[in-house]
Amino acid sequence: MFAKIWDAHVTATTAAGADLVAIDRVFLHERTGASALKSMAASGRPVIDPARVFAVMDHIVDTRPGRGDQTLMQGGQGFITETRAAALAAGITLFDVTDADQGITHVVSPELGIVLPGCTLVAPDSHTCTQGALGALAWGIGSSEAEHAMATGVLRLMRPKTMRVTFTGTLPKGVTAKDMALTLLARHGAGGGAGHAVEFAGPAVEALDIEARMTLCNMATEFAAMAGFVAPDAKTYAYLAGRRYAPAAFDAPYWADLKTDDGAVFDAEIVIDASEIRPMVTWGTSPEHAVPVGAAVPQGPQRAHDYIGLEPGATMAGTPIDVAFIGSCTNARLSDLRRAADILRGRHIAPSIKTALVVPGSMAVKRAAEGEGLDKVFEAAGFEWRMSGCSLCFFAGGESFPAGSRTISSTNRNFEGRQGPGIRTHIASPEVVAASAVMGAITDPRDLMAEAAQ
Structure with missing residues (x-):
């Protein structure tokens, strides 16, 4: 399948063996979009096909209700206003801060049918590969590569x-x-x-x-x-049917x-x-530092143990947590929120939890969840219901959790400081996050599922 997509998009091959691959879609966000578009304008290079380029405000925007251009990140408003001006000047499609279709890039693109089976799509974000779920070849690039793709319609790549x-x-x-x-x-x-x-x-x-x-x-x-x-497959085409x-x-x-x-x-x-496979959770500072919830912490790099505060042999289940977070391009779609809400319904987060947040993956997801009453389930359980965005998945929006917090999170990375200075992140499914929030410690969600079934 990879060869079929790649070969259909190769326009030429260089003497060094690199392929010039046609790019069907380019997606920008406000963290790097303005710099790419402004650089192109300064060099006199227009976007070769504006209809194939999209931009969204997702990385730096606040997720607090009523948010606008102002952000908690110092200088963040400039990223937003400059990207808006550059996108309008370039004639590309922009999903702005208050747009009904605003959301995280990799959530918005599939739900609008921008990514399609067999297409090539790039964005200055490492999690662009999310969109490969629709049968596309999608990958993350840098802002200079985004300029090249927008100006020429191709990228020079060595075949992987x-x-x-x-x-x-x-x-x-x-x-x-x-x-x-x-x-x-x-x-x-x-x-x-x-x-x-x-x-x-x-x-x-x-x-x-x-x-x-x-x-x-x-x-x-x-x-x-x-x-x-x-x-x-049939599921893919049924999912895309009727999308814009x-x-x-x-x-x-x-x-x-x-x-x-x-x-x-x-x-x-x-x-x-x-x-x-069993419900998993990370114990260290890399996504590979993962074990079943009921397992013990293995021997790993000492720096990871020091940062996360867990020694080899410690049992993951029962490890106290301070913060519960459901969000990100990994696990903040409607189905994710439904499954987490099923565990929280009729329950409340433990008194020891300092903060519990839900950040929907897009405003469309937010509206759909509210239409099903999921927001009320989360709020009744003690979670705060937010607007869509990437903020708090990584420390870029100027907002962080209480210093030194141990967080159970549905995000994708548990690097040192990923969710703020000194924050210790354990990544897991939305079910594990919800169950752990109820118990105040890392918990296998099947324990609560079995309890609800009785």
């Missing part, structure tokens, strides 16, 4: 190797795509996919809904992969052939039995 990660069997109840990704990282390391484009396949992947596939592909960048993707930028029908031969042929050979293969 290919890898297939096959999940056999069936996921147990209460186990999610996030747990699949963390299991892959725990077993094969944060560098396991380096230099590869990774196709996720197998019956357990096929059984996932599209939003769960996005979660799996989102974590491909934590695996160091160039891109992660899933072959499109999607075609009326997917009946062209190109779409029908978007799958890996039987007998295709990959440079690397990994097979994981999904039935063995």
Whole structure:
């Protein structure tokens, strides 16, 4: 499948062996969008096809109700106003701060049908690979590469190797795509996919809904992969039907052939039995530092143990937490919020929890959740209900958690200081976050599911 997309987009090959790959979509955000567009304007280079370029305010905007251009980040308002001016001058589509379609790039693009099966899409954000869940080749780039793509319609790239990660069997109840990704990282390391484009396949992947596939592909960048993707199927085309930028029908031969042929050979293969996967949580400062919730902390880099404050042999379950966070491009879609709300319904967060937040992945997700009354479930449980954005997934919006907090988070990275100076982040599924918030300590959500079933 990778070869079919790549080869269909190669316009030329250089003497050094690099390919010039046609880029179908470019997505910008306010953290780097203004610099790319202003640099192009200063050099006299227009956007070659403005209809293929989109921008959104997501990285620096506040998520507090009633937010506008002003942010808690020092100088943040300038990023927003400059990106707005540059986007309007370039004639590209902008989803502004107060736009009904505002949201996180990798949530907005799929829900509007901007990303399509078989297309190439780039954005100055490492989690652009999320959109490979729709059968696209999507990857993160730098702002200078964004300039090149917007000015020329192509990027110069060396062809990556290919890898297939096959999940056999069936996921147990209460186990999610996030747990699949963390299991892959725990077993094969944060560098396991380096230099590869990774196709996720197998019956357990096929059984996932599209939003769960996005979660799996989102974590491909934590695996160091160039891109992660899933072959499109009937679920994919049903998901895209009727969306604003999607075609009326997917009946062209190109779409029908978007799958890996039987007998295709990959440079690397990994097979994981999904039935063995359990709810996962990270213990250290890399996404590969992950174990089942009920397991003990293994021996790892001493710096990771020192930062996270957990020694080898400590049991993850029962580790007290201070903050619960549900959000990010990994796990803040409507299905994520529904599953977390199911655990919280009729329950309340523990008195020891200092802060509990829900940040929907887009304003469309927020409206849909409110239409189902999920916001009321979260608020009744003690969570704060926010506007959409990337803020608090990473420390860039000027807002942080209380100093020294131990956080259970549905985000994708647990690096030192990722959610603020000295904040210790444990990443997990929305179910684990919700269950842990109720108990005040890291908890296997199946314990609460079983209790509710009685």
